[in-house]
Amino acid sequence: MLPTIQAAHLIANRWVAPAGGATLPVLDPADGEIFAYIARGNAADIDAAVIAARAAYDGGDGPWGRVPAAERGRLLARLGQEIAANAEELALLECRDTGKPMKQARADAAACARYFEYYAGACDKLHGETLPYQRGYTVLTVREPHGVTGHIIPWNYPMQIFGRSAGAALAAGNACVVKPAEDACLSLLRIAELAVKYLPEGALNIVTGLGSEAGAALSAHTGIDHISFTGSPVTGSLVAQAAAVNHRPVTLELGGKSPQIVFADADLDAALPVLINAIIQNGGQTCSAGSRVLIEQSIYAPLMARLAEAFGRLRAGPGSADLDLGPLINARQRDRVAGYIAQGERDGLRVAARGTVSEGAASSGYYIAPTLFTDVPANHALAREEVFGPVLVAMPFADEAEALRLANGTDYGLIAGLWTRDGARQLRMARKLHAGQVFINNYGAGGGVELPFGGMKHSGYGREKGFEALLGFTALKTIAISHG
Numbered sequence: 001m002l003p004t005i006q007a008a009h010l011i012a013n014r015w016v017a018p019a020g021g022a023t024l025p026v027l028d029p030a031d032g033e034i035f036a037y038i039a040r041g042n043a044a045d046i047d048a049a050v051i052a053a054r055a056a057y058d059g060g061d062g063p064w065g066r067v068p069a070a071e072r073g074r075l076l077a078r079l080g081q082e083i084a085a086n087a088e089e090l091a092l093l094e095c096r097d098t099g100k101p102m103k104q105a106r107a108d109a110a111a112c113a114r115y116f117e118y119y120a121g122a123c124d125k126l127h128g129e130t131l132p133y134q135r136g137y138t139v140l141t142v143r144e145p146h147g148v149t150g151h152i153i154p155w156n157y158p159m160q161i162f163g164r165s166a167g168a169a170l171a172a173g174n175a176c177v178v179k180p181a182e183d184a185c186l187s188l189l190r191i192a193e194l195a196v197k198y199l200p201e202g203a204l205n206i207v208t209g210l211g212s213e214a215g216a217a218l219s220a221h222t223g224i225d226h227i228s229f230t231g232s233p234v235t236g237s238l239v240a241q242a243a244a245v246n247h248r249p250v251t252l253e254l255g256g257k258s259p260q261i262v263f264a265d266a267d268l269d270a271a272l273p274v275l276i277n278a279i280i281q282n283g284g285q286t287c288s289a290g291s292r293v294l295i296e297q298s299i300y301a302p303l304m305a306r307l308a309e310a311f312g313r314l315r316a317g318p319g320s321a322d323l324d325l326g327p328l329i330n331a332r333q334r335d336r337v338a339g340y341i342a343q344g345e346r347d348g349l350r351v352a353a354r355g356t357v358s359e360g361a362a363s364s365g366y367y368i369a370p371t372l373f374t375d376v377p378a379n380h381a382l383a384r385e386e387v388f389g390p391v392l393v394a395m396p397f398a399d400e401a402e403a404l405r406l407a408n409g410t411d412y413g414l415i416a417g418l419w420t421r422d423g424a425r426q427l428r429m430a431r432k433l434h435a436g437q438v439f440i441n442n443y444g445a446g447g448g449v450e451l452p453f454g455g456m457k458h459s460g461y462g463r464e465k466g467f468e469a470l471l472g473f474t475a476l477k478t479i480a481i482s483h484g
């Protein structure tokens, strides 16, 4: 059973009604029906949350700011355990809210708990250095929290992105104001409710609402010291511009058009299921989706035949049915993805295989059948733009140079997968790929909370995950002492 869903924000450890009194409906992507309401936050709600967070931090003297690092770690570890203990309920909420299959929702809840566990252990290991300097001086650096951090979370992986973003920021000692996506808030409201047991008032605040209202107010707020944003490049630019007015640092994670490159010497049996999962996971609504498969010419036809056979067997259905993929998040995304597929067909691109939408799926749900296009020209929109749906495009390459040219030939640079047994080629290619992460003979390494993640070019800047993320949530201060 789902927990009661509050149409309220969680500010200073209390449910707070929206200042404007307005709510937004929550739609089930599996059938388009309204099943709950959330608060429609505005600038006044963001203001209240920022005030609560500032009081919690208070220059290091507030109820959260003064908690010693080791104790902070203990509290965050307990919150991680609480998330793990409530994982099934959180997964049910996420499945209903986003449409994702239960197995993915369970994996997301487990990953969120793991982020808290990882960052809890790092709290008391985040330290500065002493620097060799002129005689008569001792110079040291200290890593201090920014103070109050803002987190704008997308709808595709709310729990995972909250864990890696707010989890790291809290571990570094910041107080957080989180604005989840209007399409997927429920799991984060529940996690914040669980956090009340462990965190002092104002350390973690959640304000729901529209991006153009609550999100914009958060980005522009002068009481925010750092913003972490995951979402589309267009919105990322708006957030960065708003933060720039106040000269606030920003981390942007903006998606990709990531290549999976398969050479003829690869272990194709190992590669095949990974190539498919990389685009089908979460219905292709994954920033790091492997949405382009580049195949060496000599194995193009046989590998495409195997890919098409497997792709044709994929089935979409309600998240609760736990098939290969669920519905997309909303009607807008479904229409957007359908538009890309229609454009490909209009332009004469060949569909090599299409999966099915299961008979049990409501016709009013936001479903798209997984689609595999073959021989897609590198300059086509399907090969260049982030579709954010279950659409895989395949193209052949002649040699290493062409593989690199194609792989690097989009505006994005988030991650890349490389399949080859040739060790020298693995390293040559890895060093030349424009991507924040390169995976060799795998794709994504199972998620890895420990592995720094982030992009180049239009995929954004700054790094999340791993210890690296903690550094981004701190400001480095240099202290030089003259002692003669």
Ligand code: NAD
Residues within 6 Å of the ligand: 152, 153, 154, 155, 156, 179, 180, 181, 182, 209, 210, 211, 212, 214, 215, 216, 217, 219, 230, 231, 232, 233, 235, 236, 238, 239, 253, 254, 255, 256, 286, 287, 333, 386, 387, 388
């Ligand atoms: P979006 O970028 O508009 O939304 C992401 C988050 O930003 C949400 O919390 C939203 O409320 C907030 N937001 C929206 N407008 C804002 C503004 N003006 N100021 C501050 N915050 C704002 O994404 P979308 O419209 O929901 O999806 C559109 C496309 O974005 C997708 O098709 C996909 O290509 C991309 N996307 C990428 C990711 C990712 O993980 N990188 C996630 C979601 C969407």
